Amino acid sequence: LAFFLLGAPASLIIGCWADQSDRMVLMGWTVFIGEGACFATYFSQTYQHLYICRAVTGISLGGALPLMYSVLGDWFRAEDRHAVGAVVGMGTGIGISLGQGIAGFMGPTFGWRLPFLLVSVPALLCAGLLVFTVQDPERGGMEKAVLDIKEGGSSSQLVLIPDASFHSNDSSVEEEASPQEQIVDAYIDQVYEKAHVCGQDWKSHQRTFMKLLSTPTVILALLQGAPGCVPWGIVNTFLNDFLSSDRGMTVE
Numbered sequence: 001l002a003f004f005l006l007g008a009p010a011s012l013i014i015g016c017w018a019d020q021s022d023r024m025v026l027m028g029w030t031v032f033i034g035e036g037a038c039f040a041t042y043f044s045q046t047y048q049h050l051y052i053c054r055a056v057t058g059i060s061l062g063g064a065l066p067l068m069y070s071v072l073g074d075w076f077r078a079e080d081r082h083a084v085g086a087v088v089g090m091g092t093g094i095g096i097s098l099g100q101g102i103a104g105f106m107g108p109t110f111g112w113r114l115p116f117l118l119v120s121v122p123a124l125l126c127a128g129l130l131v132f133t134v135q136d137p138e139r140g141g142m143e144k145a146v147l148d149i150k151e152g153g154s155s156s157q158l159v160l161i162p163d164a165s166f167h168s169n170d171s172s173v174e175e176e177a178s179p180q181e182q183i184v185d186a187y188i189d190q191v192y193e194k195a196h197v198c199g200q201d202w203k204s205h206q207r208t209f210m211k212l213l214s215t216p217t218v219i220l221a222l223l224q225g226a227p228g229c230v231p232w233g234i235v236n237t238f239l240n241d242f243l244s245s246d247r248g249m250t251v252e
Helices: 003-020 023-041 047-075 078-110 114-131 144-150 155-160 171-175 181-200 201-213 215-247
Strands: none
Touching: 003 023, 003 047, 023 114, 047 181, 078 114, 114 155, 201 215
C-alpha cells in the first residue's frame, strides 16, 4: 500500500512535469530518489524507517513509466512503437522475476537486507549514466508529418503540420535554413511551447484527463484492469503466509 500511495501521484505529477523539462535529467533524478530509498532500506533499523523507504521507492516506478513511454515515442516511429512497448513490457517482467529470484535465493543465506543493496546500486549507477550520457530526444521529431518533410515529402503532406506559417524568431536560422527545415523547426518549437503551457496550466491536464475517461477504449481498459488487480493483491499479500502456515514450507 505504501509503495503505491506515493507511486500513483508521482506518475501524474512527473508525467506533467516532463512536458516542460529535460526528460533524461528528470528520469535520472526520479530513479535516483526511488532507488536511493531502496539503498537506504539496507540500513533500516525500525519498522517506520522500512515503511518510509518502501513508500519513497514507489516514486521511482510511478514516475519512470510516463517518462519512459514519452521518450520512446520520440525515439521510434509510430509503426515501431507497439513492438518497442512490448519489449519494454517484457523487460519489466524480467526485472520483477530477477528481483524476486535474488531475494528468494540470496535472502535466506545472506539476510533480507542484501537484495536491496544488490538491486539499488546498479540502478543508481544507471541513473547517473542516463543523466550524463543520454540526450533528451527532439519532441515530435519522429511524427509522420515531420519525417515526411525531413525526407523531402510533397507539399500535400505539409498540411499535417499545424500552423505551418509559424516561423522561428531566430533570424539566423531563417536565413540559413531551407523552407522545409524552417517548417520542421517551427513545428518542434510549437511542441515545446505547447508543452510549456501545458505544464503551467493544470486545467488543461484536467480537461485531458476527463477526455480520456470518456474514451471507450480507456473505459474498457480500466474495467478490465481494476478487477484484475484484486486477486494479484491478495496473492502477493497472503501467498507467503499460506505456503508457510498451511503447507509447512520453509523460506528456502
